[in-house]
Amino acid sequence: MEDFFIRHYNEFISSGITLAIVFVLKFLTNKMIKKVGSISDLNVARTRLVSKYFSFGFTALTIVAFTLIWGVNVKELGLILSSVFAVIGVALFAQWSILSNVTAGIILFFSFPFKIGDRIKIMDKEIESSGTYIIEDIRAYHIHLRRENGELLTYPNNLMLQKAVCVIAEEGFENEGSDAV
Structure with a gap:
């Protein structure tokens, strides 16, 4: 077990740094969104919704970063990602209006x-x-x-x-x- 930690020491350090950066970015982003919401006198539920969107984005970026840090085979990862993006692309094409409405909601939040x-x-x-x-x-x-x-x-x-x-x-x-x- 100790050998495993020694062999993957760099990955553990990189993962820890990535988590720390993501938590700091999430914290700062949430503070900024709450500040924009309070300055603009926006609804609290609306502010929380935009915070959830950004939290989801940071989570997705963290998963991608961990995948790269832990050295997943790029060829296998490329095959998996191309399949996932093909399915997502078809789904988003079918649901483009929902995506455009969510994006417009975020724009309306920040432009108020x-x-x-x-x-x-x-x-x-x-x-x-x-x-x-x-x-x-x-x-x-x-x-x-x-x-x-x-x-x-x-x-x-x-x-x-x-x-x-x-x-x-x-x-x-x-x-x-x-x-x-």
Whole structure:
């Protein structure tokens, strides 16, 4: 048993360093996401969702790093990865809209052009009645918009990036530049 640890000393050290780096990166990323969420006054559930996405990404990178550190045969690894990516590619092609909505949700989180409670108007010809909506919830795939008459519209995140969206100011809002004569 001691011989095993001596033979793989470098792999154990590299694995430990990799784990330490990943934990530090996860910690810093989570702090940054929480800070962006609190500064932007975003929903806590939305902040947690973006944190989970980044955590999943770090976990995948850690698995790849361990595979390389422990010296898996590259030819065998290439065969396995090409098969896995072929299956994932077909699945993502079939589900491209889900992936684009999740990506748009992350972009909306970091760009925060609007937040829950904002009154907006969407410039989309395909919506039957164009009116104002109040953003009720922003989820991973879609946004819940409530009309003034109480109807709930579920609108995909990717369309929020593709269509023009006007944020309507509160009635008591005055333009700072309007004092000029």
